[in-house]
Amino acid sequence: MKNIPTPADNTFWETRPSIPLNSRAEWDQVKYNERPIYQDTDMISSQIDAYQYYSENNSVIHLHSHPFYEFIYCCNGNPHYLLDGMLYQLQKGDVLLIPPDVSHCPISLDCMKDPYVRNVIRIDKAFAIRLSKYVPTVLSDYASPIVLHVESKNQDFWEKQFLFCVREFYEKKPGWQATLVGQTLQLLGFLNRSLGKDWDCMPRPEKGTxxxxxxxxxxxxxxxxxxxxxxxxxxxxxxxxxxxxxxxxxxxxxxxxxxxxxxxxxxxxxxxxxxxxxxxxxxxxxxxxxxxxxxxxxxxxxxxxxxxxxxxxxxxxxxxxxx
Missing domain, CATH: 1.10.10.60 (Homeodomain-like)
Incomplete structure (x- = not known):
């Protein structure tokens, strides 16, 4: 996919520790000695982290929760996703808004034909509370998990918004922290403003299985x-x-x-x-x-x-x- 790094280009895997790995070879050196991560993954920074994750159909991601806010944009793949006890069928353009301490994980990745690629933004809970002093409504709409689907005509815009944050976090150019915070606040503002407008629908949980x-x-x-x-x-x-x-x-x-x-x-x-x-x-x-x-x-x-x-x-x- 255009503008999406490959696994060899500092892409992160969700079943690894939250540390940058420069290549698949480095990942191979640690993955067999690692305890499976079930619940918590710590943030690297005390404010905002941004990653791109890449999971092939042989990846294993266990049920987990985080003490921070997590915003996920699905760039590729169509996994079933277990979110707070409910199953959803994701597709390109879906956005997951996950508040702290909510259980979630993609499931049945072995059934996918294409890799599951997503851009992820994480916001520290304490930092979010501090932000709310100056921007009271910054996360007020995300007390419960939300799954949204972006209309196809707007997907390029939203993917670039998330990818910009990821690149700032990876490249760490001068002033990247301020840029990342500003871009994330802008993204949250766009999300709040666009609820019910750019979204094709809110995917309903799967039932009957x-x-x-x-x-x-x-x-x-x-x-x-x-x-x-x-x-x-x-x-x-x-x-x-x-x-x-x-x-x-x-x-x-x-x-x-x-x-x-x-x-x-x-x-x-x-x-x-x-x-x-x-x-x-x-x-x-x-x-x-x-x-x-x-x-x-x-x-x-x-x-x-x-x-x-x-x-x-x-x-x-x-x-x-x-x-």
Missing amino acids: LLNKILMYIEGHLTDKITLKNTARLFSVSESTIVKLFRRSLNVSFSQYVTQRRLISAKAYLTEDKPLEQISEALGFSDYSTFYRAFRKEYGMGPLCFQKKQKAIYHYTEEFTNE
Whole structure:
């Protein structure tokens, strides 16, 4: 595609650490020693990052969430996308607006004929709060995830807007930080102004498939005891059918997916300063020790440490906005 870097040209892969790799050879040196990233990816900067990601049909991207805002423009490919428990069929020109702590991932990449290429802009949550002091409406429309499709006649304009941010972040020419912030604010302004105008439609979540029915069931019963046996009985299928479906589509087991969704929800609860034992019970964990071990394994820190970290960020941004 025109103006889209190739994998050898500093393109990033989503299943790698957030560090620039100059070539596919460098990527090959680290990918086999790397722990799979399920939930969090840290930003490089404390303000705005911008990347281009390239995923072939043998790529594996696990369900994850981020502590920052993420804006994705689909440049190529048509993956199924799992966003906050709902399935969407993406295509070129789709824009995903993903707020912090929302679970998401593309699925069934092995079914794609073409690589899934996207330009991604990430905005630090604390920085966004500071920005809101001067531009109150900058992210007010993005409290919940949104999926939009750009009309074909406007796709070139929107792709260039995202690609400009990516190039500024990669090339780091003099003044790039200010340029990147300014361009991102302009992009957000265009997005807000164009809602309902340049968008052909808001793609509706897919319904009717067995996978989507099971995912919706899990979303509505995270606080309950969810077992493979009971789920198979509920949907009148065998346990092996569900096991194969989750392995093929999400590359995780049924129980792993349920745990990941509960842990993502736990992060949101932890920002609300709720008691840890209450969070554990509310999300269907058998006891606090089980919750603690799962959380620490996934995030590299215990729930209490994570909660203190979030409090520190909140108090810092609150002091800044109250000045």
